[in-house]
Amino acid sequence: MAALTALVALGAGVLVELRPPAPRPADAPADEFSAERAYAHVQQIAGRSHAAGSPANDAVRAHLEAVLRGLGLAPEVQDTVAKEAGQLSGAAGGTTLARVRNLVTRVPGTDPTGTVFLVAHYDSVQSGPGGNDDGAGVGTILEVARALTTGPQLRNDVVLVLTDAEEACLCGASAFATDHPLATGKGVVLNLEARGRTGPVIMFETSPQNAALVDVFGRAAPHPVGTSFAVEVYRALPNDTDFTAFLDAGFVGMNSAYLDGGAIYHTPLDTPESMDRASLQHHGDNALGLAREFGRVDLDDLRAGHDATYFPVLGGLARYPGPLVLPLALLALAGVIALGWLARRRGRAGGGQLVGGFALSLVPIVVAPLGAQLLWAGITALRPGHAELLDPYRPTWYRLSVLALAATVLCTWYALTRRRVGPAALAIGALGWLALLGVVLAILVPGGAYLATLPALAGALAGLVAVTTRLDGPAPVIAVTAAAAAVMIVLLPTVVLLFPALGMAMGGVAALFAVLLGLAALPVLDLLHPQAGGQRGIPALRARRLGALPAGAAALAAAVCAGVGLAVDRFDADHPAPTHLMYALDAGTGQARWLSHEATPQPWTDGYVDGSVSVADDFPGIGSTELLGGPAPAADLPAPRLDMLADTTTAGERTLRLRLTPQRQVRLVTLHVDTSTAEVRRAEVASRSVPVEARPGRWGFGVVFHAPPVEGVEITLTLAPKTEQIALRVMDASDGLDDLPGFRTRPPEVGVAGSHSSEMLAVAQTHSL
Numbered sequence: 001m002a003a004l005t006a007l008v009a010l011g012a013g014v015l016v017e018l019r020p021p022a023p024r025p026a027d028a029p030a031d032e033f034s035a036e037r038a039y040a041h042v043q044q045i046a047g048r049s050h051a052a053g054s055p056a057n058d059a060v061r062a063h064l065e066a067v068l069r070g071l072g073l074a075p076e077v078q079d080t081v082a083k084e085a086g087q088l089s090g091a092a093g094g095t096t097l098a099r100v101r102n103l104v105t106r107v108p109g110t111d112p113t114g115t116v117f118l119v120a121h122y123d124s125v126q127s128g129p130g131g132n133d134d135g136a137g138v139g140t141i142l143e144v145a146r147a148l149t150t151g152p153q154l155r156n157d158v159v160l161v162l163t164d165a166e167e168a169c170l171c172g173a174s175a176f177a178t179d180h181p182l183a184t185g186k187g188v189v190l191n192l193e194a195r196g197r198t199g200p201v202i203m204f205e206t207s208p209q210n211a212a213l214v215d216v217f218g219r220a221a222p223h224p225v226g227t228s229f230a231v232e233v234y235r236a237l238p239n240d241t242d243f244t245a246f247l248d249a250g251f252v253g254m255n256s257a258y259l260d261g262g263a264i265y266h267t268p269l270d271t272p273e274s275m276d277r278a279s280l281q282h283h284g285d286n287a288l289g290l291a292r293e294f295g296r297v298d299l300d301d302l303r304a305g306h307d308a309t310y311f312p313v314l315g316g317l318a319r320y321p322g323p324l325v326l327p328l329a330l331l332a333l334a335g336v337i338a339l340g341w342l343a344r345r346r347g348r349a350g351g352g353q354l355v356g357g358f359a360l361s362l363v364p365i366v367v368a369p370l371g372a373q374l375l376w377a378g379i380t381a382l383r384p385g386h387a388e389l390l391d392p393y394r395p396t397w398y399r400l401s402v403l404a405l406a407a408t409v410l411c412t413w414y415a416l417t418r419r420r421v422g423p424a425a426l427a428i429g430a431l432g433w434l435a436l437l438g439v440v441l442a443i444l445v446p447g448g449a450y451l452a453t454l455p456a457l458a459g460a461l462a463g464l465v466a467v468t469t470r471l472d473g474p475a476p477v478i479a480v481t482a483a484a485a486a487v488m489i490v491l492l493p494t495v496v497l498l499f500p501a502l503g504m505a506m507g508g509v510a511a512l513f514a515v516l517l518g519l520a521a522l523p524v525l526d527l528l529h530p531q532a533g534g535q536r537g538i539p540a541l542r543a544r545r546l547g548a549l550p551a552g553a554a555a556l557a558a559a560v561c562a563g564v565g566l567a568v569d570r571f572d573a574d575h576p577a578p579t580h581l582m583y584a585l586d587a588g589t590g591q592a593r594w595l596s597h598e599a600t601p602q603p604w605t606d607g608y609v610d611g612s613v614s615v616a617d618d619f620p621g622i623g624s625t626e627l628l629g630g631p632a633p634a635a636d637l638p639a640p641r642l643d644m645l646a647d648t649t650t651a652g653e654r655t656l657r658l659r660l661t662p663q664r665q666v667r668l669v670t671l672h673v674d675t676s677t678a679e680v681r682r683a684e685v686a687s688r689s690v691p692v693e694a695r696p697g698r699w700g701f702g703v704v705f706h707a708p709p710v711e712g713v714e715i716t717l718t719l720a721p722k723t724e725q726i727a728l729r730v731m732d733a734s735d736g737l738d739d740l741p742g743f744r745t746r747p748p749e750v751g752v753a754g755s756h757s758s759e760m761l762a763v764a765q766t767h768s769l
Contacts, residue, residue: 003481003524010485014492017314020200020258020282021223033284035277038143040270041067042280045122045138046131049268050733051667052098052123052165052172053707060122061103064162067142067329068105070150073160075105081686082165082175085245093623094670095690096704098171099709100164106182107148107158114299115157115187116291117253118144119173119242121166124270126667126735127758131272133265136258137192138162140283147288154295159187165240165461167418167756168668168706173242177249188213188294189253189301191243192283195390198276199260199500200281204230205243207252211304211321217254218310218317220293221286226256228447228503229312229494252302260500262390266754267578308449312493322446329442329453334437335460340428343467349425356421357429360413361519365433368409368515369508372402375562375565376504382566384600385577388753391503393575397565399499402507404558406514411551414522423526430519431459439556451494451719453511456522458486462523480523487520541623576751579605580758583632584619587639587765592632597755601628604750608632619764620699621670621731622757633741637766640732642671645714647769652721653681656769658728660705661712668706671715674727675700679720686713699729731764 022036034285044063050056061077068075084096103122120137124130141160159182163172177183203226206213210231218224225445243255258279264270310319379398380387388708392398417426438453453612460527462483466476491513498510518525548760571577579602582595594608605628615622615628646657660669673680675694680701683690694700719726737743737759 003136003477003484006481007488007521007524010489011255011492013314014489015496017312018200018225018493018496020276020278021285022362023277031147033143033147033281033288035281035284037146038139038280038284039272039275039277039601041139041142042131042135042275043352046124046129046135046270046272049126049129050124051126052100052168053667055644057123057164061101061164064103064122064138064142068103068145068160071145072650073105073107073145073149075103078102078104078175078180080175080179081512082171082179083688083690084238085170085174085248093621093696094672094704094706095445095693096169096171096706097685097688097690097707098168099686100172100175102164102172102180103162104176104180104182105160105250107145107154107160109156109158109295111155112157113155115159115182115185116294117159117161117187117189117246118162118287118291119189119191119246119249120193120765121163121172123164123167123172123244125167125266125754125756126268127752127754128270131195131270131275132194133270134166134193135272136194136275136280136283140192140280140287143284144288144291148291154292156299158291158295160161163242165706166360170240170242170245171706173245177251179244183249186251188299189243189251190287190290190294191241191246191253191255192287193241193255193257194279195257195262195265196259196500197261197264197270197274198279199258200225201227201256201258201279201286202230202497202501203254203256204422204501205234205255206231207247209303209305209307211306211308212302213252213254214308214310214317214319216293216297217290217720220289222289223282223285224317225312226317227494227497228307228309229311229445229451230497231307232445232447240731254290255576256283258282262500262503263393263575264754265390266756268752307447308597309447311450311490313489317391325446325449325453326439326442326460328457329435329438329449330440332453332460335457335464336428336431336435338462339431339463342464343424343428343769346467349422349428349468353422353425354428357425357427358432359429360417360421361426361429361433364409364413364515364519365512367413368406369512371405372508372511373408374402375405376507379562379566383569385571385602386407386504388578388598390754391500392565394565394569395504397561397568398504399507399510401558401561401565402511403495403514404554404561407518407554408551408558410515410518411554412548415548416553417654418526423522427459427522427526428463430522431456431463434459434516434520451491452516453520454490455516458483459520466503466523484521484524487517490595491517491520492523505562554564571749573748576746576749577602577604578751578753580753580755581605581608581737582622582757582760582762583635583737583743584615584622584762584764585635585637586618587637587763590634591632594630594632595622597753598606598628604746607653607744616697617699618674619731619762620697620702620729621668621704621733621764622762635740637761639763640669641712642728642730642767654719656717656719656726658715658717658729659712660708660715661730662708662732664732666708666734668704669708669713669732670702670730672699672702672703672729673717674698674729678726680717681720682718684716726769728767728769729764731762733760735761737761752758
């Protein structure tokens with residue numbers, strides 16, 4: 001009981017360590033970061049939706065410029081056209097560009113060895129005001145700038161980069177990283193983001209060869225939360241932020257965000273009022289600490305030649321060099337093999353028992369994640385709206401249910417196998433899987449190997465102590481408790497952080513690591529077993545029943561938590577069911593339709609759509625092919641205007657110079673070429689060369705242009721010889737469906753899904769030239 005109590009206390013300490021710091025008031029000392037001072041900026045930034053190119057975004061930029069000038073800085077607007085960064089082309093229906101207006105200013109250093117770039121985007125999605133995404137990042141940078149300008153001057157330059165059109169195409173960051181004079185010397189980038197409303201700020205992405213960066217993060221960030229496993233996972237995902245553009249341009253740096261509360265992400269609920277100011281304080285404390293440290297050190301070489309392995313521990317950040325990853329994994333495997341050999345030699349477990357323990361230990365590793373996924377499938381079947389959210393509005397009970405389910409599987413498995421195979425064989429078998437997983441991860445995903453290697457190594461060392469000392473002495477208890485403590489420090493933060501990072505739809509991943517934690521802690525739990533610790537005289541049947549009690553209790557807890565989650569996490573006016581709806585009009589034919597991305601239409605959406613439709617031929621600028629659709633009344637709206645500026649033929653090639661001009665306030669315009677009527681050899685949009693790629697379907701070439709100027713966008717197409725008539729499809733898109741014929745206002749309990757196409761109003765037309 002003492003061992004278990006110590007572990008529970010340690011677990012509580014680990015959880016407390018992950019909590020963001022308390023927000024500091026507006027009257028905090030001038031050299032400190034104050035969440036209240038930063039929040040005042042967030043309120044100004046996120047009063048309403050302000051997508052790139054909108055009048056609201058112009059107003060936000062004017063406010064930011066005034067604040068920076070008030071700090072004695074000299075901000076400039078980088079007004080240019082830029083191409084996308086990252087992997088957006090396929091989803092956007094063509095090569096994506098945007099007119100961007102970045103706000104850039106420099107805090108000069110005394111003797112620069114490089115530049116520290118503080119980056120956040122000030123535009124929002126069209127469907128929400130962006131209080132957290134990325135009002136939090138911009139407000140943080142403004143408050144950090146205030147603290148830096150009131151304190152001693154740093155050695156290195158600090159450049160503040162408030163980017164535009166991040167939500168559209170990462171084009172603002174791309175424009176700065178590739179074209180701005182201040183970016184030519186490169187430097188270290190600190191990108192600030194948010195994908196939720198609360199929780200700790202996690203440093204989840206770095207540039208390659210990050211050991212030197214991680215060392216600075218560990219010693220300079222007041223609250224360093226981050227794992228090398230998260231970096232490995234994010235590198236494998238197709239997700240992008242502004243940081244992607246800087247990585248592509250060769251910068252080094254780190255990307256940080258808070259993630260919990262993802263239900264509001266990109267929705268109208270992402271307001272300043274939704275923000276947890278403790279998370280804002282966490283952002284600011286770390287950003288200010290890192291800016292000062294990077295502003296002090298020599299920035300000539302921040303590439304260490306290898307990645308570091310790192311993870312949060314009580315009081316800081318544990319880290320060790322990447323070259324140690326595989327040797328440690330092999331040492332852990334050797335330690336477990338040695339433990340198995342010694343346990344057999346000392347008579348603690350037979351050879352058959354060890355083989356059986358190894359084979360049976362795979363059962364909970366497989367069953368618990370599968371059970372968690374089935375649990376969520378059942379919950380979404382009862383509450384389909386959850387499937388449209390990154391995470392439920394109130395996910396705590398569901399998360400507890402997954403953990404209880406993992407405990408149910410583990411305890412049931414242990415109760416059924418312990419007497420037949422023996423606790424020693426089961427413990428060694430579980431450590432064997434951890435050690436093998438550690439070796440596999442060391443080869444394939446080095447930054448995540450510590451999650452299996454360190455628990456296996458700690459368990460092997462504890463086991464060696466246990467099998468070489470008297471069972472009734474204190475040494476085995478101390479050894480296995482110390483090993484379980486090490487496992488909890490390593491694995492518990494990962495279990496906690498995985499839930500908001502991946503959402504309940506991937507709750508099985510958190511369940512997997514919860515089971516690994518439980519397997520590594522089995523020797524301590526076994527001390528409580530009726531036949532352990534010297535307890536005698538308990539009949540075998542009664543012992544089995546007592547051993548099954550934890551499994552029954554865990555199963556009951558799983559059912560109760562899931563039921564409570566369903567009961568409390570209902571959709572209402574404050575937590576509306578997310579729905580997705582678009583309107584698309586062909587101005588040439590007068591035909592219109594409602595469109596939705598929902599896989600299974602919710603009741604409100606079902607009133608607009610009646611089946612699957614393909615939009616690839618009619619609306620290639622939307623980017624998706626198969627959607628739900630239904631007929632809609634035609635609105636009196638004009639398509640964008642397409643003017644021929646020049647039509648020339650030289651060297652057997654036909655060159656068309658066109659101007660595409662929206663006839664209303666829109667967020668984007670698109671142009672696609674029917675490649676059955678012409679072969680596009682070269683293309684230029686707003687003086688930017690764009691790649692010509694063969695795409696499937698009728699409209700094999702296309703461009704998408706965000707935030708188009710009122711005077712329109714000039715597009716030059718160079719076509720193959722003998723092109724006589726070319727078919728072009730133009731489209732523009734604005735936001736807001738309220739004024740359309742046939743639209744019924746959403747009731748309070750029905751909301752807008754977080755999507756770049758929610759509430760989109762598209763008008764298209766075909767031209768022949």
